[in-house]
Amino acid sequence: MLLLKENLAFERIQTKFKGMRHSLSLRETARDARNDHSFFMVMFVPKVMRKECSFNMRVISGSARGRRLKEPAGFDIRPTSDKVKESIFNIIQFDIEGRKVLDLFAGTGQLGIEALSRGAARAVFVDTKADAIKLIWSNLKHCKLEDSAQVLSRDALRFLESDEKYDLIIIDPPYDSDLAEKSVEKIIEFDKLNANGIIICEINAERTTPDVPKPYFLHKEYKYGTIKILRYEREITD
Numbered sequence: 001m002l003l004l005k006e007n008l009a010f011e012r013i014q015t016k017f018k019g020m021r022h023s024l025s026l027r028e029t030a031r032d033a034r035n036d037h038s039f040f041m042v043m044f045v046p047k048v049m050r051k052e053c054s055f056n057m058r059v060i061s062g063s064a065r066g067r068r069l070k071e072p073a074g075f076d077i078r079p080t081s082d083k084v085k086e087s088i089f090n091i092i093q094f095d096i097e098g099r100k101v102l103d104l105f106a107g108t109g110q111l112g113i114e115a116l117s118r119g120a121a122r123a124v125f126v127d128t129k130a131d132a133i134k135l136i137w138s139n140l141k142h143c144k145l146e147d148s149a150q151v152l153s154r155d156a157l158r159f160l161e162s163d164e165k166y167d168l169i170i171i172d173p174p175y176d177s178d179l180a181e182k183s184v185e186k187i188i189e190f191d192k193l194n195a196n197g198i199i200i201c202e203i204n205a206e207r208t209t210p211d212v213p214k215p216y217f218l219h220k221e222y223k224y225g226t227i228k229i230l231r232y233e234r235e236i237t238d
Contacts, residue, residue, distance in 0.1 A: 057110050060086055062117030064143035070135055071108050084224055088200055089114055091222065091231055092168065095198055096120050099167035102192075104156045104183060109136035111170045116145045120168070125151045126159050160186035165194045171201040175227075181210045184232065188216050199232035 057069040060082065088111070089096075097119035103112030106125040109132075116123050125136050133153050140146040152159065156173070160183065169187060173179035180203045186192075187199060193216070201210075205228045209221060215235040222229040 057108065058082065059110075059114060059117050059143060060089065062114070062119065064113065064117040064145060067143050069108060069110050069113065069139045069142070071110075072131065072135065084202070084227065084229070085111065085114060087222065087224055088170075088202070088229055089118065091220075091229065092198060092200060093118075095168065100124075100165075100194075102126070102166040102169045104159075104169065104171050105173040105179065106136055106151075107132055107172065109139050109151075111172060112136075112149070113139055113143055113145060115168065115170070116148050117143065121148070123149050124164075124166075125149060126154050126156050128153060128155055157182055157186055160192055161190055165192055165197070167194050167197050169193065169197070169199045171199065173203075176204055178207075181207075184210045184212065188212055193234040195234060195236040197234045199230070201230040201232065202227055203230065204228075 057071050059065055059067045059069065096115055099115070099120050101112055101115045101120045101123040103109065103115075103123060103125045106112060106127045109125050112120075112123040112125050127133060127136070130153065133151055136151050137146065140149050140151070156179070169192060171180050171183045173183065180201050184199065184201060193199065198219075199216075205223055205226050209218065209228075209230060212218065212232060215237050216232055217235065219231045219233045222231075
């Protein structure tokens with residue numbers, strides 16, 4: 001059965017049919033499908049949804065497990081893939097529960113949301129883009145985690161000059177920038193981690209791993225294709 005809606009937001013689609021690419025109107029597509037008796041599926045998405053968001057991300061584990069998160073359809077925000085996200089949380093899986101988390105360059109909020117879903121006590125999300133702030137709140141509410149969250153429209157580097165300390169700081173800046181390195185420098189300069197705190201930093205694999213002075217140290221470096229994940233920690237000091 002082929003269902004057609006007269007008020008669909010767009011009238012033309014691109015599809016492969018009989019091994020050739022055609023640009024077909026909806027009615028032409030329906031007619032050709034009936035005549036050819038072929039089986040195929042077309043998914044229609046209204047223009048407004050295509051412009052604003054899609055739903056490819058999911059919460060991997062915890063109280064919000066399986067919930068689909070909104071992400072932007074454009075490229076201004078680059079969400080971490082589920083594969084890389086799962087790798088990150090495998091690295092810190094025993095260091096989340098009860099922790100206070102800072103998600104810098106939060107984008108969609110998916111990393112902080114994953115931490116909250118897995119039992120983090122509180123998460124602060126920081127991003128400069130107004131669209132990102134709205135998206136984070138929407139995803140938090142969808143996962144019923146908004147009561148444990150604070151979402152701030154701030155410059156990440158300036159925010160790190162504040163007094164509050166965290167147990168886990170996640171840094172996922174624009175892919176090919178030096179903001180990861182600058183963020184690590186600020187965290188150390190203003191001593192943003194509590195004792196035994198952790199920094200998780202996602203950067204381009206070709207970039208140099210930042211050196212850090214004591215009491216901070218690089219615990220381990222993980223490489224996944226074109227990115228690498230750095231885990232820094234802060235020693236307990238007297």
